[in-house]
Amino acid sequence: MQGCFFMNQFRKERNKFIILMLMPATILLVGLTLFPFIVSLILSFTDYSLLRPGQTKFIFLDNYIELMKTDEFWIALRVTVVFTVLAVFIQVVLGVVFATLLHNENSNVSLLRTLYLLPLAITPIAATFTFRLMFNPSLGVLNYFMKLLGLEPQAWLASPNTAMISLIIVDTWQWTPFILLICLGGLASLPSEPFEAAKVDGASSWQIFTKITVPMLYPFIGLALLFRSIDAFKTFDIIYVLTSGGPGILTRTLNLYAFKHGIEFLSMGYAGSIAIVMLIITIVVAQIFLRKNKLLLPKDTLKG
Amino acid sequence: MKVFFRRAALYLFALWSFFPLYWLLNTSFKTSKDALARPPTFIFKPIMKNYIEVIKNNEVWGYFLDSLIVALGTTCFGLLIGVPAAYVLARFKFKGSADFGFWILSTRMTPPIAMLIPFFIMYLKLGILDTHIGLIIAHVGLNLSIIVWLMRGFYEEIPMEIEEASYVDGSSFFQTFYKIAVPLSMPGISAVGIITFLFSWNEFLFALVLGDSVVRTSPVGLYGFVGYQKIYWGQLSASASLLLIPVLFFVFLFQKPLIKGLTLGSFK
Numbered sequence: 001m002q003g004c005f006f007m008n009q010f011r012k013e014r015n016k017f018i019i020l021m022l023m024p025a026t027i028l029l030v031g032l033t034l035f036p037f038i039v040s041l042i043l044s045f046t047d048y049s050l051l052r053p054g055q056t057k058f059i060f061l062d063n064y065i066e067l068m069k070t071d072e073f074w075i076a077l078r079v080t081v082v083f084t085v086l087a088v089f090i091q092v093v094l095g096v097v098f099a100t101l102l103h104n105e106n107s108n109v110s111l112l113r114t115l116y117l118l119p120l121a122i123t124p125i126a127a128t129f130t131f132r133l134m135f136n137p138s139l140g141v142l143n144y145f146m147k148l149l150g151l152e153p154q155a156w157l158a159s160p161n162t163a164m165i166s167l168i169i170v171d172t173w174q175w176t177p178f179i180l181l182i183c184l185g186g187l188a189s190l191p192s193e194p195f196e197a198a199k200v201d202g203a204s205s206w207q208i209f210t211k212i213t214v215p216m217l218y219p220f221i222g223l224a225l226l227f228r229s230i231d232a233f234k235t236f237d238i239i240y241v242l243t244s245g246g247p248g249i250l251t252r253t254l255n256l257y258a259f260k261h262g263i264e265f266l267s268m269g270y271a272g273s274i275a276i277v278m279l280i281i282t283i284v285v286a287q288i289f290l291r292k293n294k295l296l297l298p299k300d301t302l303k304g
Numbered sequence: 305m306k307v308f309f310r311r312a313a314l315y316l317f318a319l320w321s322f323f324p325l326y327w328l329l330n331t332s333f334k335t336s337k338d339a340l341a342r343p344p345t346f347i348f349k350p351i352m353k354n355y356i357e358v359i360k361n362n363e364v365w366g367y368f369l370d371s372l373i374v375a376l377g378t379t380c381f382g383l384l385i386g387v388p389a390a391y392v393l394a395r396f397k398f399k400g401s402a403d404f405g406f407w408i409l410s411t412r413m414t415p416p417i418a419m420l421i422p423f424f425i426m427y428l429k430l431g432i433l434d435t436h437i438g439l440i441i442a443h444v445g446l447n448l449s450i451i452v453w454l455m456r457g458f459y460e461e462i463p464m465e466i467e468e469a470s471y472v473d474g475s476s477f478f479q480t481f482y483k484i485a486v487p488l489s490m491p492g493i494s495a496v497g498i499i500t501f502l503f504s505w506n507e508f509l510f511a512l513v514l515g516d517s518v519v520r521t522s523p524v525g526l527y528g529f530v531g532y533q534k535i536y537w538g539q540l541s542a543s544a545s546l547l548l549i550p551v552l553f554f555v556f557l558f559q560k561p562l563i564k565g566l567t568l569g570s571f572k
Contacts, residue, residue: 014396017477021392024385025408025448032445033411036422040414098317101310113559114552115318118325120502121551125526126544129535130328139342141327173324178499182454185495189461205306223457227412227450234415237508258417268421275418282413287406296402298460302395302467 044272051266063273073274075249076257083164083239083253084232087171092225094172095179100213102180103187104205113184120177128241131170132157135242157243163251170238175231179224186220187213222293226286233282254278332541339537354538355546364543367525370436371505372550374521377440378447378504379497385444386451387493391485393452394459395467405456412449420513427514434518442514443504450503451496458492459485498558505551522547 044063048056067073102112119127134140135156143153156166194216198208214221234255239245245252245260252260254274262271290296331339333350341348358364393405423442424433432438466488470480486493508523516524522543529540 013477015398018392018396018398021388021481022404025389025452028385028441028445029408029411029448032423032441033414033419035426036419037414039422039425040418094317098314101314105310105314110556110559112314112318114555116321117498117555118548119321121505121548121555122325122328123523123526123544123547124506125508125523125530126328126540127324129530129540130324130331133331133339133537134324134327139340139344141344144343173320177321181495181499185458185491186461188491189458189489191463219457219460223453226409227453230409230412234413236416255415255417258415262417271417275415278415279410279413279418283410286409286413290406296405297397298394298456300464301397302464302471 040272040275043269044276046269047267048269048272049265049267056269059269063270064277066270067273067277072249072252072257073254076252076254079164079249079251080233080253080255083167083171083235083251084229087168087175088225088228088232090168090172091176091179091228092221094176095224096183096214096217096221098176099180099183099187100209103184116180117177119174120181124174124237125241127174128170128238131173132242135166158247160247160250163243163247167239167242167251170242171232171235174238175228179221179228182220182224183217186217190216219295222289222295226289226295230282230286234278328541329545331537332545334538336536336538339541354542358539358542358546361539363525364546367520367522367543368547368550370515370519371521371523371547373436374439374443374511374519375501375505377436378443379501381440382444382447382451382500383493383497386448386496387455387486387489388481390452390455391459391481394456395464405453408449408452410449411445416509420509423510424513434515436519439511439515439519439521442510443507446507446510447500447503451500454496454499455489455492458489458496462488494558494560498555501554501558502551 045058045060046056047059047062098116102109102116105112134142137143137153137155137158140156142156146153154162156162194212195208198212203211235253236255236259239251239253239256240259243251245256255278258271258274258278261267261274330346332354333352334345334348335351335353338345338348389408393401427433427438427442430438432441462485467480467484470484471477475483505521506523507521508527511521512524512527515521526540526543526547529536529543
């Protein structure tokens with residue numbers, strides 16, 4: 001009886017703790033996201049347009065059916081997926097490798113880390129316009145270097161062959177530091193024994209990297225990859241400033257497509273349906289990713 | 305030999321990270337004619353005119369102050385409510401905890417186009433449009449998912465024995481959390497703090513729609529140097545360069561716990 005009483009006391013204590021710790025975050029997020037979500041969902045079932053706000057009709061799934069029938073939607077989806085997969089893959093590889101190298105370095109570490117974080121620190125508007133200047137075919141510094149090296153100058157942002165590559169270069173420049181920073185934090189919080197033991201056993205640096213660093217860092221890499229993918233999937237500013245989706249619609253992502261309909265054509269219902277489709281795709285992919293990698297629940301829990 | 309290759313790679317990557325910034329700095333010391341010279345110039349007569357103009361410009365100081373208030377507020381407020389949630393999600397399983405965690409994550413997935421107009425209406429009704437607190441709340445909302453999920457990842461890597469020992473000694477959950485778990489997770493808090501600060505400092509779209517006249521953060525302010533006809537390269541690059549100083553100062557202050565072996569090492 002006595003033991004049972006203490007168990008109940010413990011459970012009560014535990015539940016109170018859980019609720020109190022989660023409360024502030026929950027209130028804020030419900031308050032901020034529930035209303036916008038419901039509004040966009042409802043809008044996506046209407047033909048609401050700012051051009052004729054008085055005559056809005058409920059059209060159920062018409063926006064979605066229209067979307068599925070349009071080639072432009074499928075092209076935008078393909079562009080978005082290609083951009084997200086390539087950019088995030090390159091960034092994860094670079095981020096993990098350079099975080100590990102920096103973690104093992106012992107001179108000028110502070111300076112190097114600061115230099116690595118600069119792309120994340122500079123105002124993106126200024127950085128993106130600087131890239132536009134550097135990519136300029138006639139007066140840009142990139143073609144200047146190409147000529148110095150005896151290579152063919154490129155039209156970069158204006159050419160179908162290089163527009164996507166240019167965007168991925170800029171995105172990689174800006175966002176690799178994000179992955180690097182998370183991995184640095186992860187490396188700093190890992191126990192050092194496995195690394196020391198491997199060194200004593202005479203493992204090579206490459207073996208340590210593949211057999212110990214990457215597996216131990218895996219939860220951090222997974223999270224960095226997840227967040228970077230979620231953000232890359234809805235990239236807007238870089239693409240809008242550099243190519244505006246061109247040449248033609250070769251770099252027009254879903255987000256730019258939605259922007260075009262929502263802000264330029266003012267048909268908020270249609271734009272809303274694109275946003276909801278993007279949300280559904282992200283939720284499905286994220287669920288699969290998290291389940292496969294067992295990142296949804298903690299590995300172990302506290303027992304009193 | 306190994307050290308040589310590692311250093312070569314590290315400095316090459318530093319060059320890649322720094323070059324666009326070098327070009328921006330370079331531009332900030334050029335006249336508008338030099339900035340758009342063909343071919344691009346590396347050596348030129350540097351001028352201070354752009355910096356003097358920017359420093360004399362009270363509006364730029366205003367952008368800086370607004371950004372600082374919003375970014376610091378977002379970081380403090382975000383960590384204050386995000387870290388406890390992360391700790392609970394890392395240490396306890398309860399009914400629906402997986403779904404709860406995923407719901408927090410999903411708040412980052414909605415494309416901004418779907419959020420902006422409802423946000424604007426909400427802020428108008430609440431009367432917090434164009435205020436610091438309004439922008440801080442929005443930025444915390446945008447970044448809370450990242451704070452919670454990353455911090456949860458850090459807590460899961462911290463061995464539980466120390467916390468369990470603390471309970472056995474009779475400490476409450478709250479005491480264990482702030483006396484043991486929080487200090488142990490300082491590398492994580494530091495990395496996540498830097499990320500939150502930078503995300504808020506550089507956020508453009510919400511700052512433009514929910515702010516803009518009274519509260520105008522630097523990204524929105526700097527966009528003013530991009531005209532329809534021409535880009536004011538001198539002022540844009542000079543103010544962007546100056547704005548880096550406080551950011552680097554903040555990153556420098558916050559990065560200390562990232563240095564290896566500072567936290568966990570002391571327990572062994």
